[in-house]
Amino acid sequence: MKWLPYPLWALFIILLMQAGCSSSVLQLRDQLDLHRGEFRQRLANNQDLADKFLACTGQAHDEPSNERRDAGTLSESSPLQTQKGQALSVGPLAAVIEAIRRQNAEKGGSLSILAEVFDEVGTDTNARIDLDKLKQVAEAARQWHGHIGLDEDQFDRDTSRFARLLLAYNKAYFGDLSYRARSGSTGTGPRGVLKVTSQGFVDRSGNAFLFPGISAEIEMSSASPVRASASMADSQRVSADLTRIFLEAFFDTAFRVPAVHGATALRVAPSSQESSYPEFDADHPAIPVEALARVTRGSLRAEAAVVSIVGKTVRGGTVLGTQNETLAATLETAAGVIAKKLVEHEGFCYFQVITGQPASNPRDQNEPTAK
Numbered sequence: 001m002k003w004l005p006y007p008l009w010a011l012f013i014i015l016l017m018q019a020g021c022s023s024s025v026l027q028l029r030d031q032l033d034l035h036r037g038e039f040r041q042r043l044a045n046n047q048d049l050a051d052k053f054l055a056c057t058g059q060a061h062d063e064p065s066n067e068r069r070d071a072g073t074l075s076e077s078s079p080l081q082t083q084k085g086q087a088l089s090v091g092p093l094a095a096v097i098e099a100i101r102r103q104n105a106e107k108g109g110s111l112s113i114l115a116e117v118f119d120e121v122g123t124d125t126n127a128r129i130d131l132d133k134l135k136q137v138a139e140a141a142r143q144w145h146g147h148i149g150l151d152e153d154q155f156d157r158d159t160s161r162f163a164r165l166l167l168a169y170n171k172a173y174f175g176d177l178s179y180r181a182r183s184g185s186t187g188t189g190p191r192g193v194l195k196v197t198s199q200g201f202v203d204r205s206g207n208a209f210l211f212p213g214i215s216a217e218i219e220m221s222s223a224s225p226v227r228a229s230a231s232m233a234d235s236q237r238v239s240a241d242l243t244r245i246f247l248e249a250f251f252d253t254a255f256r257v258p259a260v261h262g263a264t265a266l267r268v269a270p271s272s273q274e275s276s277y278p279e280f281d282a283d284h285p286a287i288p289v290e291a292l293a294r295v296t297r298g299s300l301r302a303e304a305a306v307v308s309i310v311g312k313t314v315r316g317g318t319v320l321g322t323q324n325e326t327l328a329a330t331l332e333t334a335a336g337v338i339a340k341k342l343v344e345h346e347g348f349c350y351f352q353v354i355t356g357q358p359a360s361n362p363r364d365q366n367e368p369t370a371k
Helices: 006-021 047-057 090-103 105-109 112-122 131-150 152-157 161-173 235-255 289-314 325-353 362-366
Strands: 025-027 128-130 178-182 192-196 216-219 225-228
Touching: 025 289, 047 325, 090 105, 090 112, 090 161, 090 235, 112 128, 112 131, 112 325, 128 131, 131 152, 131 161, 131 235, 131 289, 131 325, 152 161, 161 235, 235 325, 289 325
Parallel strands: none
Antiparallel strands: 025 128, 178 192, 216 225
16 A cells, blocks of 8 residues: 655645635625615614614515504614514515415425525625525525426416416526417418517516527517527526526515516516515606616625625635536525625615605715704
8 A cells, every 4th residue: 555645644634624624604794785884874873764774674665564564663772683683684585485384394494595594694794605505595496496397387376476476487587488370471381380489587677587598589679670599508507597586586575676667577467365566666666766776786786796706715726616617606696696685675675764865965864953
């Protein structure tokens, strides 16, 4: 038996120790785009607005005001977090998970990890993300899309909002394909079949995602259809996209931040127990249109920041590197979408509670009035 030289043994032992001691947790507290200072810190000196913000983040956006949490029951110290340290925004997520668990305990259990990850990202004092938990999120996404593939009809019969949104988002991403009969060129020949493809999944902000292996003709006007050619489908993009639409469906179910016209969520028919997904009403806006743009930019910046830090870690040469590009793309997308939905939800709440005050300089609202 040939023994390794002592320096190699020492290096081997050091690597083992690093692997055993290394944490899978990435700290996000230094990420400026996640501090959400304009959403929280600027309200800290105004107890009434701070309580309204807490009540808003603890509810879905389309719930009637009389069903929202009474601001007077909130903590008087108002650190803008619950006493348990959880971001109050976790509440709507827990409600969705519990509702799904009541219908199907096996499926609902796989979603619990989402509340944990979201809480850790949303905790201001120690924002972080655990890559091991993020892998469980990716696995949950894979399982839920698998359920659709096994029995799409069952999902069609499911009356829960999450099931209907996920099915609609999944079908839209794959082009929501349909076929119709088409007459022969002369009108007397055999009829053919014409493929009809949608524009893809459109998130609540208006961004579209389409399965890369699909070509589609989109009617921008009757005179000028736009032909989109298919590109090669690769595992990185498809895996990341499917994780994205799973998370979009889950967080849209929980928060229901109003969507812009054309979003896929608005095309989902409501069940008898639930209202339709809320659309942003330009005639009676919950927040100014300019504020809506700021919320969207802020959420995209948050996504970019987290994608960058997670991507750098899982693609790097550290012990946390996956050496698997498909998994890396999936993890960074999952982390980015979670951060985006957090800022999206809380940003909308922030501008709701300061409605009627100058959005350009919210700091003025905390200044004492002259007597």
